[in-house]
Amino acid sequence: DARVTQTPRHKVTEMGQEVTMRCQPILGHNTVFWYRQTMMQGLELLAYFRNRAPLDDSGMPKDRFSAEMPDATLATLKIQPSEPRDSAVYFCASGLGGTVNTEAFFGQGTRLTVV
Amino acid sequence: QQQVKQSPQSLIVQKGGISIINCAYENTAFDYFPWYQQFPGKGPALLIAIRPDVSEKKEGRFTISFNKSAKQFSLHIMDSQPGDSATYFCAPGGYQKVTFGIGTKLQVIP
Numbered sequence: 001d002a003r004v005t006q007t008p009r010h011k012v013t014e015m016g017q018e019v020t021m022r023c024q025p026i027l028g029h030n031t032v033f034w035y036r037q038t039m040m041q042g043l044e045l046l047a048y049f050r051n052r053a054p055l056d057d058s059g060m061p062k063d064r065f066s067a068e069m070p071d072a073t074l075a076t077l078k079i080q081p082s083e084p085r086d087s088a089v090y091f092c093a094s095g096l097g098g099t100v101n102t103e104a105f106f107g108q109g110t111r112l113t114v115v
Numbered sequence: 116q117q118q119v120k121q122s123p124q125s126l127i128v129q130k131g132g133i134s135i136i137n138c139a140y141e142n143t144a145f146d147y148f149p150w151y152q153q154f155p156g157k158g159p160a161l162l163i164a165i166r167p168d169v170s171e172k173k174e175g176r177f178t179i180s181f182n183k184s185a186k187q188f189s190l191h192i193m194d195s196q197p198g199d200s201a202t203y204f205c206a207p208g209g210y211q212k213v214t215f216g217i218g219t220k221l222q223v224i225p
């Protein structure tokens with residue numbers, strides 16, 4: 001069945017290390033979102049792409065975070081260097097953008113712990 | 116996130132009761148008003164959504180009520196069940212990005 005796949009599901013890393021999270025959107029979806037979820041801030045939009053082009057990454061700390069879509073089947077979110085405050089669940093979602101009813105289909109998330 | 120205010124942040128309801136969650140927004144450009152449901156360890160999933168040309172939409176036990184002039188919409192869960200225990204997010208949006216509320220943790224007790 002069609003679903004958004006995220007890897008890894010869990011990641012524990014030491015402060016200062018590079019972290020890469022991957023997302024395979026649903027085939028045919030042209031919009032990909034990256035969200036970060038924490039207890040304090042809820043679901044924050046970090047960045048989103050349409051047709052592989054970044055449309056908005058204003059929610060992302062630019063100095064350490066980067067998001068890319070090397071091709072239509074892969075989106076990546078990278079943190080370098082990672083910090084303890086980056087500990088959160090990171091969700092990727094995809095949808096059919098360009099229409100009003102842009103339902104976002106979420107993956108199961110990557111739980112990141114930075115120690 | 117200040118564009119969307121969701122309340123309450125937590126809610127405990129007896130089985131069979133009515134759960135009501137509210138969402139207020141500021142951006143008048145929003146024209147799609149969904150509610151998402153999230154279970155522990157899972158990503159959010161669309162529960163029900165409404166367009167601004169109608170004031171109410173019902174799907175089973177779930178109803179959205181929309182008040183365009185007040186810039187508010189709400190989720191009503193009738194005959195609440197323990198299986199409805201989850202976190203609910205309003206996420207008004209449109210052509211551009213979706214803005215999620217802070218979430219409401221609903222607990223339905225037997």
